[in-house]
Amino acid sequence: MRHKLKREVKLTFEAPTPARKESFLCQFDYPRASQFDFIKAQLGYIRKRVWILSLLLFIVTLFELHFYGVSTSFVRIMSSVLPFISLISISEITRSVTHNMEELEMSCKHNFLEIFFIRAGILGTANLIFLLSILFLLVGKTDFGFFRLGLFLTTPYLLNCYISLIVLNCLKSRDVTYICGIVTAFVSISNVLITIQINDIYTEKYWTLWITSFIVLAILSVIELVKLIKKMEEFKWNSSLTV
Amino acid sequence: MNSYCELIRFEYRKILRKRSNIITLFIAIFITLFSCVGPLMGNQYIKGEIYETNYEGMKKDREYIRSLSGREVDKSLLLETIEAYSHIPHTDGKYTDTKEYQQYARTYSEVYYLIRKAYNLNDWKEISTIVEDNVNNFYHVRQDMVEKNIEDTTMSATEKANSVNLSRKVKTPFIYSYTGGYTRFFSQMYTTAILICFICSVYIAPLFAGEYTDKMDSLILSSKYGKNKLISAKLFTGVSFSILLSIILSAVSFVTVMIFFGWEGGNSPIQLYLPLSIHPLTMGQVALMNFVLIMFGNILSAVLTMLLSAKLKSSFMVIVIMTVITISPMLVNVSEDVLWIYHLSNLIPVNMFSIGNIIDVFSIDLFGFILMPYDIMLVFAIISSIVLLPFAYRSFKNHDCA
Amino acid sequence: MELIIDRLTKQYKNKIAVDRISLTLKEGVYGLLGENGSGKTTLMRMICGVLKPTSGDVKFDGIDVSEEEYRDSLGYLPQDFGYYPEFTACDFLLYMGSLKGLTKIRAKEKASELLELVGLSDVSKKKIRTYSGGMKQRLGIAQAMLNNPKILILDEPTSGLDPKERIHFRNLISRLGKDRIVLLSTHIVSDVEYIASTILMMKDGQIILQGSLEEIIGAIEGKVFECSVDKKTAANLIANYPIINIREESDRTFLRLVADKPPCETAVVVPAILEDLYLYYFNEGATGNE
Numbered sequence: 001m002r003h004k005l006k007r008e009v010k011l012t013f014e015a016p017t018p019a020r021k022e023s024f025l026c027q028f029d030y031p032r033a034s035q036f037d038f039i040k041a042q043l044g045y046i047r048k049r050v051w052i053l054s055l056l057l058f059i060v061t062l063f064e065l066h067f068y069g070v071s072t073s074f075v076r077i078m079s080s081v082l083p084f085i086s087l088i089s090i091s092e093i094t095r096s097v098t099h100n101m102e103e104l105e106m107s108c109k110h111n112f113l114e115i116f117f118i119r120a121g122i123l124g125t126a127n128l129i130f131l132l133s134i135l136f137l138l139v140g141k142t143d144f145g146f147f148r149l150g151l152f153l154t155t156p157y158l159l160n161c162y163i164s165l166i167v168l169n170c171l172k173s174r175d176v177t178y179i180c181g182i183v184t185a186f187v188s189i190s191n192v193l194i195t196i197q198i199n200d201i202y203t204e205k206y207w208t209l210w211i212t213s214f215i216v217l218a219i220l221s222v223i224e225l226v227k228l229i230k231k232m233e234e235f236k237w238n239s240s241l242t243v
Numbered sequence: 244m245n246s247y248c249e250l251i252r253f254e255y256r257k258i259l260r261k262r263s264n265i266i267t268l269f270i271a272i273f274i275t276l277f278s279c280v281g282p283l284m285g286n287q288y289i290k291g292e293i294y295e296t297n298y299e300g301m302k303k304d305r306e307y308i309r310s311l312s313g314r315e316v317d318k319s320l321l322l323e324t325i326e327a328y329s330h331i332p333h334t335d336g337k338y339t340d341t342k343e344y345q346q347y348a349r350t351y352s353e354v355y356y357l358i359r360k361a362y363n364l365n366d367w368k369e370i371s372t373i374v375e376d377n378v379n380n381f382y383h384v385r386q387d388m389v390e391k392n393i394e395d396t397t398m399s400a401t402e403k404a405n406s407v408n409l410s411r412k413v414k415t416p417f418i419y420s421y422t423g424g425y426t427r428f429f430s431q432m433y434t435t436a437i438l439i440c441f442i443c444s445v446y447i448a449p450l451f452a453g454e455y456t457d458k459m460d461s462l463i464l465s466s467k468y469g470k471n472k473l474i475s476a477k478l479f480t481g482v483s484f485s486i487l488l489s490i491i492l493s494a495v496s497f498v499t500v501m502i503f504f505g506w507e508g509g510n511s512p513i514q515l516y517l518p519l520s521i522h523p524l525t526m527g528q529v530a531l532m533n534f535v536l537i538m539f540g541n542i543l544s545a546v547l548t549m550l551l552s553a554k555l556k557s558s559f560m561v562i563v564i565m566t567v568i569t570i571s572p573m574l575v576n577v578s579e580d581v582l583w584i585y586h587l588s589n590l591i592p593v594n595m596f597s598i599g600n601i602i603d604v605f606s607i608d609l610f611g612f613i614l615m616p617y618d619i620m621l622v623f624a625i626i627s628s629i630v631l632l633p634f635a636y637r638s639f640k641n642h643d644c645a
Numbered sequence: 646m647e648l649i650i651d652r653l654t655k656q657y658k659n660k661i662a663v664d665r666i667s668l669t670l671k672e673g674v675y676g677l678l679g680e681n682g683s684g685k686t687t688l689m690r691m692i693c694g695v696l697k698p699t700s701g702d703v704k705f706d707g708i709d710v711s712e713e714e715y716r717d718s719l720g721y722l723p724q725d726f727g728y729y730p731e732f733t734a735c736d737f738l739l740y741m742g743s744l745k746g747l748t749k750i751r752a753k754e755k756a757s758e759l760l761e762l763v764g765l766s767d768v769s770k771k772k773i774r775t776y777s778g779g780m781k782q783r784l785g786i787a788q789a790m791l792n793n794p795k796i797l798i799l800d801e802p803t804s805g806l807d808p809k810e811r812i813h814f815r816n817l818i819s820r821l822g823k824d825r826i827v828l829l830s831t832h833i834v835s836d837v838e839y840i841a842s843t844i845l846m847m848k849d850g851q852i853i854l855q856g857s858l859e860e861i862i863g864a865i866e867g868k869v870f871e872c873s874v875d876k877k878t879a880a881n882l883i884a885n886y887p888i889i890n891i892r893e894e895s896d897r898t899f900l901r902l903v904a905d906k907p908p909c910e911t912a913v914v915v916p917a918i919l920e921d922l923y924l925y926y927f928n929e930g931a932t933g934n935e
Contacts, residue, residue, distance in 0.1 A: 077574045084563070091559070173730070174456070179263050181559045182445050185566035186270075189441050192573045193434055197278075249743040260731040458727030462788065465693040465721040466744035467713055473744060644695040644723075 042118045050088050050123070054130055057081060061134055065141075072202055075144070076195045078134065079153050080188045083160035085130060087184040089123035090164050091177045116232055131157075144202070151210045152202060158217040160187040165224035169231060250468065250476035251483075257453075258446050258484065267445055271438050275492055278434050279499040282427070289340045301423065305505055307350040308421040312507075316357060316417040321378045324351040324358060328370045338367055353515070354419070360518035361385035382415045389519050392604055397582050405606035405613045410521035417515060422508030424501045425526040426516045429533065429598045435496045436537040436596035440569055443485045443545045448561035450477050451553040451639050461644040470640050477639075478549060478632055485545035489538040497530075513602065522602045522615075532617060533598055539624035540595035544569075546628045546635065547592075553638035569593055586619065595620045646672055646706065648692070648796055648826050653701035655687050655850075662687040664850035665701070674822035676841030677830040678919075680927050684850040685830040686724055689800050692828065693721045705796060717746060720794030722785045724801050724830075730774035734765050734784050737773060738791060745792040752791070759787040762817070764810075778805040786814065790821070797821060799829040803836055815840050838919040846926060853926065858919060865903055865917045865925055872912035873899045882908055889924045 064074060093116065131154065139146045164180045171179065195201050258264055283298040295303070314320055327347040331338050338344055348355070355370065361384050362373055377384065393406045454460045463469040509527030513520050524532070547568070551561045568591070577588040586607060589600045601617045609619070648670040655663040663684045679685045690696035692703050694710040703710040705718055728737060735756060742752025760766040763783040773781065782805045789797060799818070803811045811833070819840040821827055831837055837844055844861055846854035854861050869889070874882065879898035883891070886908055890901035901915070902908060903925045 073574065073576070080570055080574065087563075175263070178449075178557075178559045178562065181562040182263065182267065185441060185444070185562055185569075188566055189437060189570055192570050193437055196573060197430075197434065245748070246743060246746055249749060253740050253743060256736075257729060257731075260729075456727075457729060458723075458725060459729070461690065461693070461695045461723040462721065462726055462741065463744060464695040465716060465719055466741065467717040467746040467792070468744050469716065470694075470711075471713060641697070643697055644690055 082157040254480035324354040402606040412523040420511040424504040444565040448558040452558040540592040544592040550635040673842040676837030679847030718795040720789035722789040741788040870912040
């Protein structure tokens with residue numbers, strides 16, 4: 001009965017046009033997304049293939065470990081494959097550039113720099129977890145020991161990160177992911193070639209070379225990373241002037 | 244024809260105008276040069292002290308070997324070697340670090356290598372167990388060892404017979420000669436070949452995929468020659484580029500190695516490098532064979548890259564897949580027990596680059612035809628390239644611009 | 646000279662992008678109008694042979710779209726085309742010339758002539774990556790005309806051009822249409838209105854209207870009204886008629902709308918233009934209520 005009455009009233013009397021509707025709506029303070037929500041959202045934007053490939057690689061590691069055990073060739077395989085893990089992460093970070101999204105992202109509330117930090121943070125953590133899991137799986141099954149094994153596995157990875165960061169710092173084109181792909185291929189192939197050609201590369205003879213390379217590459221990578229962050233900050237500053 | 248050449252010229256221009264490509268080419272030439280002379284860098288240490296530089300060491304070895312060049316590998320040379328090695332005292336450390344080795348035996352180190360392989364010695368000390376009668380029979384002993392190796396494989400009787408027959412055609416006695424340039428060339432060419440393969444992938448990957456990513460596909464495919472001549476020109480560019488690069492980098496490797504290590508030894512039997520090889524070939528012939536297979540292996544790899552480039556929509560994925568194809572055979576060791584799998588694995592381009600795979604102990608019975616591994620590799624590379632090219636052609640021609 | 650499109654269809658999984666379109670195009674400029682996603686670009690791609698139709702044929706003077714001879718007669722400017730960033734405009738045109746079968750000398754002559762025509766001759770030696778959007782578009786138009794095509798397909802040729810350039814190209818296209826088939830699609834209705842001898846209107850993959858400007862405008866001639874009404878009446882009219890233009894005045898609202906009979910007492914009939922027709926057909930919410 002009440003509904004019918006309402007309908008009749010609606011038909012009989014015309015409702016006045018709402019006055020100052022926009023200003024009324026504007027005074028509400030809508031709930032904004034928190035930083036955590038943003039991280040969660042960014043996590044969702046990382047393509048599934050990153051996780052699938054990382055997981056696949058982990059399964060292959062377990063498989064190899066089960067059937068072949070830890071040998072020099074196993075270390076060679078792992079150290080040649082790890083640069084690809086970093087490539088997957090780099091291709092994810094450079095997505096904004098590749099898809100010409102950076103101008104849009106730079107002008108949003110959470111700008112390009114934040115997005116870069118969050119994406120890099122998430123992917124870096126994932127890479128670290130992956131690397132540590134492999135190390136813990138391998139340690140004890142080889143004579144190399146935790147740190148030496150870590151060095152053998154991470155030095156090519158660091159070399160790839162370092163050159164890729166240089167590419168990211170020096171180039172600004174859609175080809176950046178492709179060039180990082182070339183870098184990874186080069187690092188991976190060189191790693192295989194060098195470790196095959198120099199039989200005793202994993203022996204004490206080259207121990208100093210490994211440590212030095214690791215430290216130098218780590219420092220250089222950090223320098224390049226700082227440069228990249230500064231470059232992003234410049235973007236942020238420039239965009240704040242123009243937006 | 245003019246328009247066809249013009250299209251090829253533009254394809255080369257597109258490749259060579261990219262800064263990243265030029266940088267990659269220079270890096271590749273530098274790595275080739277560096278790896279050619281890499282073994283000459285650094286020093287030889289004895290008891291923690293520098294004994295000689297590697298370059299001096301190479302020169303010294305070369306002079307020693309040259310002093311024996313032209314002599315037959317016969318009883319007298321073998322006895323001299325045994326005698327020279329008998330001076331080395333039994334020590335716990337490396338025997339090559341001893342003064343006696345340096346003074347007496349070093350001159351004969353390459354002859355010792357022949358002896359060690361023929362007599363299947365595990366240790367240099369065993370050289371003294373070789374009695375004079377046995378020295379007389381060096382070529383018999385060597386042939387027995389070759390035949391034992393053949394017998395130990397899982398080849399069929401026909402295949403084994405063919406390998407044995409071939410091994411009996413090896414000319415004896417061997418004339419001793421310095422072959423350092425060629426032996427260095429053989430080990431260098433593997434690295435060079437992988438580099439050629441890598442650079443070809445980098446340069447050729449965007450040949451078709453680049454048109455998709457640059458959004459040039461619709462312009463190209465709607466043009467007069469876009470669906471025929473241009474595709475042929477692209478395919479020609481890919482193949483000719485891999486040939487040119489193979490020739491250039493192989494020549495760089497050859498000339499560099501020969502300048503530093505010495506040009507002679509081209510007519511010496513391959514057995515001076517691989518004592519138990521069954522092939523009656525000279526160092527020069529094997530070097531040529533190695534180069535030809537590297538070139539055709541790289542043509543096959545280039546064709547594969549072009550096929551992937553036409554099929555996939557991004558050069559990035561092409562590079563990743565081609566890298567996996569390149570490195571995985573280097574990481575996986577295929578057993579010789581199941582021969583057909585082993586032979587199949589040797590048809591992967593990277594495996595065609597290894598001299599060990601090219602002039603193996605194996606003969607292959609293929610539907611009644613007895614072929615050698617290098618025959619199969621060459622024929623496979625040519626046929627599969629010819630078969631795959633039309634697929635790449637069709638793939639680009641039928642591409643729908645979306 | 647006849648371009649025959651016969652029952653041309655393109656189907657993607659569960660969407661028909663182009664639905665059995667049959668057309669015969671002769672010399673002249675054809676303007677293809679339609680909203681986003683109506684199938685204009687898909688139709689043009691199929692006419693250019695860069696997209697395989699699900700069914701149907703495209704033939705020019707009996708030559709199938711898949712043949713080299715057909716492509717020899719074709720000039721195409723895609724909606725979203727690329728370029729080689731490391732090429733100069735001159736290199737690019739020479740390259741396109743070689744693809745179109747021009748000799749090197751002819752390509753050079755034609756390239757410099759066209760670069761002059763599109764106003765890029767002074768920057769012809771600069772790399773394309775340094776060009777603005779409008780300059781790239783002009784270069785695109787130049788490449789489409791390189792081979793003096795008999796069929797010229799232009800997918801939004803004037804997008805990215807400033808008004809002066811647009812008028813310049815409108816005139817150019819108009820001249821080109823005298824002795825060739827020009828099919829152009831655009832969102833800018835006035836472009837079509839000025840230069841197209843025949844207008845094709847596409848909706849949901851089909852040609853819903855086809856004819857000269859006068860012919861197709863005839864459908865709404867005498868149905869376009871203008872009126873100035875109070876807010877309440879305006880709200881009522883907006884809800885019930887396809888509105889072409891609204892202008893808020895001090896206490897009244899000016900409306901231009903399409904209706905079969907005068908929508909209110911003050912409404913006056915005005916001559917119809919193409920934009921009225923376009924909005925009439927693509928203003929779905931309102932047409933239903935009319």
